[in-house]
Amino acid sequence: xxxxxxSFLRSWExxxxxxxxxxKNLTDGSLKQEITSQNWTLGRxxxxxxxxxxxxxxxTNLTFEAPSEDWPVPTTAxxxxxxxxxxxxAFVQALKTQWIDKTxxxxxxxxxxxxxNGSLLMFLIQHQAHHRGQMTVLMRQAGLPVLxxxxxxxxxxxxxxxxxxxxxxxxxxxxxxxxxxxxxxKLYSFLGSLLKYxxxxxxxxxxxxxxxxxx
Ligand code: NI
Numbered sequence: 001x002x003x004x005x006x007s008f009l010r011s012w013e014x015x016x017x018x019x020x021x022x023x024k025n026l027t028d029g030s031l032k033q034e035i036t037s038q039n040w041t042l043g044r045x046x047x048x049x050x051x052x053x054x055x056x057x058x059x060t061n062l063t064f065e066a067p068s069e070d071w072p073v074p075t076t077a078x079x080x081x082x083x084x085x086x087x088x089x090a091f092v093q094a095l096k097t098q099w100i101d102k103t104x105x106x107x108x109x110x111x112x113x114x115x116x117n118g119s120l121l122m123f124l125i126q127h128q129a130h131h132r133g134q135m136t137v138l139m140r141q142a143g144l145p146v147l148x149x150x151x152x153x154x155x156x157x158x159x160x161x162x163x164x165x166x167x168x169x170x171x172x173x174x175x176x177x178x179x180x181x182x183x184x185x186k187l188y189s190f191l192g193s194l195l196k197y198x199x200x201x202x203x204x205x206x207x208x209x210x211x212x213x214x215x
Contacts, residue, residue, distance in 0.1 A: 001118035016088045018149045026077035042138040043073040052088045056124045064094035163197035
């Protein structure tokens with residue numbers, strides 16, 4: 001659980017930025033992307049991450065203006081991204097003005113359990129990360145670029161600049177392997193020829209007398 005508002009706000013800033021970056025990459029057409037007709041579309045999950053801020057926070061005494069219904073799904077990606085920014089800003093403002101560190105210890109009822117407010121804030125972050133993961137899968141299916149969140153994404157790994165860096169790191173190893181392979185082969189051929197020569201020389205020497213005698 002979070003024990004200080006400041007530590008939560010710092011975590012939330014990173015998490016909210018990550019969500020916002022994904023939402024900004026959505027297109028109107030991609031909102032209908034789905035795995036099966038039985039599962040939530042990309043648009044439904046995206047809008048759920050917006051509404052979930054208020055839905056989850058409404059278990060506490062915090063008050064702020066933000067969407068609190070995750071259905072129906074808006075038709076434009078821009079509206080979803082803008083709404084997320086507004087909901088996140090209003091939530092942060094409410095925390096800064098209505099709570100103090102001590103409030104994080106107060107217990108509330110949540111999903112049939114008594115938990116401290118500080119744990120609910122942790123749940124909010126984990127819940128959002130869970131849905132962000134679902135979104136990135138659907139974004140790939142929709143052909144959209146995916147940005148890295150806790151490390152570089154596939155696209156960022158294959159970025160020409162990054163790829164060049166990776167190649168530069170591998171080049172010396174590959175180059176030396178190649179040289180050693182060639183040198184190794186030449187040495188092997190040389191030793192083979194030398195052995196052949198020695199063999200014939202030794203045989204000739206041993207049988208020289210025998211040949212002379214035989215003649
Ligand atoms: Ni959810």
